[in-house]
Amino acid sequence: MGGYASRIASMSNTAVHNVYRGCKRKYIEEYDCDSESDYIERTLHTPKKRKLLTTAQYIYKTLFQEEKGSDITVFILGRAWRLHKVYISQSPYFASMFSGSWRETNEKVINVEITDPNITMNSLSTVLGSLYQDEVTLEPKEVISILATSVLFQLQGLIDECADIMIETTNSETVVPYYNAAVSYGVPTVKAAAKRWLEVNLLNYGWQHPPFLKEIAPDLMAELVASPDLVVLQTEFCIYLMLRIWLFAHVHEYDDTLKIDDYFKNHKWTEPFLTTEEGKEYAAPFKALKMKYLLLHEQDDKILYNDNLIPPDWLYNAYREQWHHLLRVDGNLDRGPVQMTEEEFSKECFRCGRCVEKPGEHTWRWKAFHYGLDLVMTVDTTSLRIMRNHRADTEHIKANHKEHKILIKVCLFSLDEQRQVKHVQNSGMLRLRLRKNTEHEIMSLDKQLTYPLYISVNMQLVTPLALEEEKTSADVVLSDT
Numbered sequence: 001m002g003g004y005a006s007r008i009a010s011m012s013n014t015a016v017h018n019v020y021r022g023c024k025r026k027y028i029e030e031y032d033c034d035s036e037s038d039y040i041e042r043t044l045h046t047p048k049k050r051k052l053l054t055t056a057q058y059i060y061k062t063l064f065q066e067e068k069g070s071d072i073t074v075f076i077l078g079r080a081w082r083l084h085k086v087y088i089s090q091s092p093y094f095a096s097m098f099s100g101s102w103r104e105t106n107e108k109v110i111n112v113e114i115t116d117p118n119i120t121m122n123s124l125s126t127v128l129g130s131l132y133q134d135e136v137t138l139e140p141k142e143v144i145s146i147l148a149t150s151v152l153f154q155l156q157g158l159i160d161e162c163a164d165i166m167i168e169t170t171n172s173e174t175v176v177p178y179y180n181a182a183v184s185y186g187v188p189t190v191k192a193a194a195k196r197w198l199e200v201n202l203l204n205y206g207w208q209h210p211p212f213l214k215e216i217a218p219d220l221m222a223e224l225v226a227s228p229d230l231v232v233l234q235t236e237f238c239i240y241l242m243l244r245i246w247l248f249a250h251v252h253e254y255d256d257t258l259k260i261d262d263y264f265k266n267h268k269w270t271e272p273f274l275t276t277e278e279g280k281e282y283a284a285p286f287k288a289l290k291m292k293y294l295l296l297h298e299q300d301d302k303i304l305y306n307d308n309l310i311p312p313d314w315l316y317n318a319y320r321e322q323w324h325h326l327l328r329v330d331g332n333l334d335r336g337p338v339q340m341t342e343e344e345f346s347k348e349c350f351r352c353g354r355c356v357e358k359p360g361e362h363t364w365r366w367k368a369f370h371y372g373l374d375l376v377m378t379v380d381t382t383s384l385r386i387m388r389n390h391r392a393d394t395e396h397i398k399a400n401h402k403e404h405k406i407l408i409k410v411c412l413f414s415l416d417e418q419r420q421v422k423h424v425q426n427s428g429m430l431r432l433r434l435r436k437n438t439e440h441e442i443m444s445l446d447k448q449l450t451y452p453l454y455i456s457v458n459m460q461l462v463t464p465l466a467l468e469e470e471k472t473s474a475d476v477v478l479s480d481t
Contacts, residue, residue, distance in 0.1 A: 056132075056133050056134040056135075057133075059087075059132050059133075060129065060132045060133050063084055063087070063132055064083075064128070064129050064131075064132040067082035067083075069084065070082035070083060070084060071084055071085055071108070072084065072085050072088070072107075072108060072109075072110070073108065073109045073110070074088075074109075074110055074111075074112055075109070075110070075111045075112065076111075076112045076114060076124055077114055077119075077120075077121060077124065079121065079124075081124075081128060083128065085098055087131045087132055088128070088131055090131050090155075091131065091153040091154060091155055092153075092154040093152065093153045093154050094153070097110070114152075116148050116152070118144055118145050118147075118148035118149075118181075119145060119148050119149050119152065120142075120145050122142060122145065123142060123145035123146045123148065123149040124149055126138070126142070126146055126149075127146060127149040127150055127153060127155065127158065130155070130158060136158070136161075138161060138162065138165055140165055140166075140169045140174075143162050143165050143166055143169075144166075144177060144178070144181045146158070146162055147159065147162040147163075147166075147181060147185055147187070148181070148184075148185060150162060151185045151186075159185075159187065162187075163187050163189050163190050166178045166181075166182075166187075166190045166193070167189060167190060167193045169418070170193055170194055170197050170418065170420060171197075171418035171419060171420070172201070172205060172209075172212060172418075172419060175194050175197045175198060176194075176198075176212075176215040176216060176220075177215075178190055178193075178194045179191060179194035179195065179198070179220065180217075182194060195223075195224070195227075196229070196421070197419065197420060198216075198220075198224055199224060199227055199229045199230050199231060200231050200413060200415070200419070200421060200454070201231075201415075201419050202224055202230065202231075202242070203230075203231060203232060203233045203238060203239065203242055203353075204231075204233055204355060204454070205419065206242060206245075206246070207238075207241075207242050207245065210245050210246075210248065210249040210260075211249065213242075213245055213246040213249050214246075214249035214250060216246065218281060218282055218283075218284050218285060219284065221243075221246060221284075221285040222284035222285040222287070222288045223288075224285075225239060225243070225285050225288040225289060226288040228346035228347075228458075230351065231353055231411070231413065231454060231456040232351040232352055232353045232456065233353045233354065233355055233454075234352065234353065234354075234366070235293065235296065235350075235351075235352050235366055236289065236290050236293035236294060236296075236350070236351055236352075237293070237294050237296070237297070237300045239289060239351075240286075240289060240294055240304075243285055243286060243289075244260060244264060244307065244309070245260055246285070247282050247309070248260050248263060248264075250282060251278065251279075251282070264306070264307045264309075265306065267307070267308065269308065271308075272308055272309060272310060272311040272312075273307075273308060273309045274286055274309050274310060274311065275311050279309075286309065286310055286314075287314070290350075290351070291310075291314060291315055291317070291318035292317075292318040292321050292322050293350055293351070294315075294318070295315070295318055295319060295322055296370075321465050324465060325371055325462045325465070326371060328462070328463075329371045329372055329462065330372070332401055334462050334463050335401055335403065335404050335405055336404045336405030336406050336407075336460075336461060336462060336463070337405060337406075337407055337460050337461075337462065337463045337464070337467075338405065338463070340407060340460060340464070340467070342429065344464065344467070345407055345409070345429055345458070345460055346458075348460055348464045348466075349407070349409075349458040349459055349460045350370075350458070350459045350460065350461065351456075351457075351458055352366050352457050352458075352459070353454065353455055353456045353457055354377070354454075354455045354457075355452055355453070355454050355455070356379060356451065356452060356453040356454075356455065357451060357452045358451050358452075359381050359451055360380065360381070361378065361379070361380040362378070362379050362380070363376060363377065363378045364376075364377055365377065365389070370461055371461055371462055372400075373388060373404060373406075373434070373461060374388070374389040374390070375387070375388060375389070375434075375459075376388075376389045377455075377457070378439075379445075379453075379455065381445065382444060382445055383441050383442075383443065383444050383445060384410060384412070384441070384442045384443050384445065384455070385439050385440060385441050385442060386408070386432070386434075386439070386440050386442055387437065387438065387439040387440070388404065388434035388435065388436060388437065388438060389437065390436035390437050402435060402436065403433050403434065403435050404433075404434050404461075405431065405432070405433055405434070406431075406432050406434060406459055406460065406461050407429055407430070407431055407432075407459065407460040408427075408429070408430050408432060408442065408457065408458070408459045408460075409426075409427060409428065409429045409430065409457070409458045409459075410426075410427040410442050410443060410455065410456065410457050410458075411424060411425070411426045411427070411455075411456040412424065412425040412426075412443075412445065412446075412449055412453060412454065412455055412456075413453070413454040413456070414448070414449050414450040414451075414453060414454075415452075415454070422450075423446065423448045423449055423450070425443065425445070425446045425449060427442055427443045430442065
């Protein structure tokens with residue numbers, strides 16, 4: 001004992017410290033062992049998640065991609081697809097082929113002829129593969145091909161998915177191809193969405209992009225021009241000017257260096273172009289114009305005459321009708337329409353519009369004669385209003401009767417990044433009695449509206465000639481009776 005104590009006493013401070021550290025290390029090691037045991041215990045009782053190959057994934061990988069266990073070979077576009085009747089019979093196309101008295105019922109190898117250029121190897125892989133899966137990923141850039149293939153194999157679920165994607169991704173690049181595909185494959189929801197996009201954007205976007213206008217076929221353009229829901233910016237004559245650009249894009253190779261106005265000013269045809277063999281193909285959209293509203297300004301009339309696109313006989317009734325209305329208003333025989341159906345209003349009304357780029361108060365008028373009415377429109381962040389201006393110093397022809405009735409319908413639109421309508425506000429058809437220098441509020445603006453704000457206005461300021469003639473005929477019958 002004494003020897004051990006003397007040895008400790010003779011140790012240096014460093015040695016003593018090392019002995020202490022050794023004891024401490026032993027304590028820590030004992031403590032760490034306990035912590036490790038706790039950790040292991042927790043680990044053994046903590047569930048671990050691992051992503052396993054699902055049944056659907058296994059089926060797709062093994063049966064479709066690796067083609068194992070195939071009992072039918074289908075040749076499509078030169079490729080042999082080794083498939084399985086039990087899966088591809090989900091398609092009514094194949095189900096009917098494998099049942100009844102069809103020759104293919106008991107065949108092990110069948111051939112499917114493809115004549116549609118929209119059906120590709122990629123779309124076939126996606127659509128046939130979807131029969132082996134419980135979900136499918138569709139690329140918007142390939143959606144038309146997938147739609148075409150889905151229609152061939154009569155897969156309504158996949159058709160509906162394609163339709164949803166097309167509606168969601170309708171924009172300036174896709175709208176015309178989507179419309180054409182919807183017509184070809186019978187998808188009315190996509191057709192309606194594409195047409196609505198075109199009705200809202202044709203004037204504002206198409207005007208600035210001739211290559212875009214060139215994509216639009218004459219029958220579709222005629223339908224758009226005739227549509228009661230077409231959003232017209234400025235006036236009807238602006239539709240005519242847009243059609244000049246559309247016509248130029250179709251009959252002449254578009255060139256940024258060639259000014260369209262110069263092309264029509266220096267044209268070579270001596271008879272109205274739309275009556276020529278070359279021009280007849282493009283006549284329908286021009287015929288769809290409301291001719292009487294092309295004649296509201298002397299300068300517009302001059303452009304029509306110089307262009308020599310529209311034959312004079314198309315305009316004869318328009319000149320007659322406008323002159324007739326002026327005489328009736330001047331003679332105090334017509335103070336505006338009393339009543340019209342929605343259909344009559346859509347057919348007869350004057351179409352105009354405006355794009356307001358930013359919030360604030362904006363006031364404007366459409367500078368053309370309105371049968372003696374000088375109509376001023378004002379919009380701010382809260383309301384849209386109309387006033388019959390009757391100042392003594394106005395340069396417009398003035399109708400002096402105290403009150404004039406009009407029918408008006410206003411639609412306000414806000415668009416998203418794809419130029420799709422994200423909010424619309426519709427006034428419905430309103431009947432207003434306009435007195436001199438009196439302002440009327442048409443509508444209070446929804447808070448959801450954003451800028452730029454598109455304002456589409458349809459107005460009827462006089463009793464349509466057709467309704468006047470019907471009334472006259474009825475009066476004659478009553479008096480005879």
